[in-house]
Amino acid sequence: MLTNKPKTKILVDGGDPDETLRVKSVLGFVDGQTTNPSLIAKNPEIQQRIASGHTLTPTEEADEYRKIVQAISPLVGDAGVSIEVFADLDTSAEEMFSQGEEMFSWIPNAYIKYPCTHEGLRAAEMSVQQEIRVNITLCFSQEQAAAVYVATKGSREPVYVSPFVGRLDDRGEDGIDVVKNIKTMYKNGDGHVHVLSASIRHLDHLLASFALNAELVTVPAKVTDEWAASNFPIPDQNFTYKAVGANGQPLKPIPYKELDLNLPWQSFDIAHELTTKGIQKFVADYRSTLQRSA
Ligand code: E4P
Numbered sequence: 001m002l003t004n005k006p007k008t009k010i011l012v013d014g015g016d017p018d019e020t021l022r023v024k025s026v027l028g029f030v031d032g033q034t035t036n037p038s039l040i041a042k043n044p045e046i047q048q049r050i051a052s053g054h055t056l057t058p059t060e061e062a063d064e065y066r067k068i069v070q071a072i073s074p075l076v077g078d079a080g081v082s083i084e085v086f087a088d089l090d091t092s093a094e095e096m097f098s099q100g101e102e103m104f105s106w107i108p109n110a111y112i113k114y115p116c117t118h119e120g121l122r123a124a125e126m127s128v129q130q131e132i133r134v135n136i137t138l139c140f141s142q143e144q145a146a147a148v149y150v151a152t153k154g155s156r157e158p159v160y161v162s163p164f165v166g167r168l169d170d171r172g173e174d175g176i177d178v179v180k181n182i183k184t185m186y187k188n189g190d191g192h193v194h195v196l197s198a199s200i201r202h203l204d205h206l207l208a209s210f211a212l213n214a215e216l217v218t219v220p221a222k223v224t225d226e227w228a229a230s231n232f233p234i235p236d237q238n239f240t241y242k243a244v245g246a247n248g249q250p251l252k253p254i255p256y257k258e259l260d261l262n263l264p265w266q267s268f269d270i271a272h273e274l275t276t277k278g279i280q281k282f283v284a285d286y287r288s289t290l291q292r293s294a
Pocket of ligand 1: 013034035036137162164166167198199200218
């Protein structure tokens with residue numbers, strides 16, 4: 001079991017309470033959990049139902065999601081459980097907010113995940129005004145993180161922003177650079193946004209997130225197992241991150257940009273191809289669990 005706890009909070013990236021329990025027994029704790037529509041679609045009970053020909057209605061799917069997060073909620077520490085709204089590319093901020101409001105009532109430690117789009121940020125803006133905790137997901141650029149900062153300024157609760165490291169690596173760019181750039185940019189801010197390093201694929205991503213002092217990191221069980229198997233290393237000041245992709249090729253660096261956090265959030269260019277693709281994938285995975293007529 002882990003004796004030297006890192007400063008970075010550790011969340012489980014998954015959709016199965018049994019898995020959370022298992023990670024907890026390996027680490028001795030878990031600080032929180034992130035879920036998303038793809039992870040919920042992979043939940044063993046939902047998969048079993050689908051395998052036996054019983055797909056779900058949207059109401060049943062929401063009920064299942066609620067039951068899953070209610071089972072996870074008491075297992076985790078103060079980083080809470082992130083619950084993602086079901087949004088496609090046309091979902092309005094008002095629709096997302098109304099889902100978010102409902103989901104926030106499911107458990108006492110919820111964070112509502114909204115996509116890092118114009119409508120997602122409007123929903124986040126509305127949410128923080130109502131003291132609904134938020135996690136802005138599918139973040140792939142420093143500009144998006146700047147917009148998150150400005151849109152949620154004044155929030156009484158910490159706001160999470162989730163840069164997706166692995167998905168940038170997948171297309172040859174150094175995802176860890178985005179975590180580093182956001183942390184640097186926020187240094188002169190008021191500290192209300194916490195960086196949640198996400199889309200972690202291997203041990204080096206985890207260690208780099210610790211080394212960059214990300215406030216939080218969300219980790220699939222496969223990677224917590226890798227960390228445990230290596231006896232829980234924590235990087236020291238000599239740690240250097242090797243920015244190479246799965247094929248061993250060097251990843252393209254993502255340069256830092258000077259951005260002014262006093263500008264209106266709408267002035268930042270927040271469009272990102274991977275955000276669009278990410279929403280489409282969540283929609284497809286969510287729909288795969290639903291009845292054809294839905
Ligand atoms: C974060 O909240 C997401 O659930 C997650 O990290 C996505 O990771 P993936 O790129 O492995 O799907």
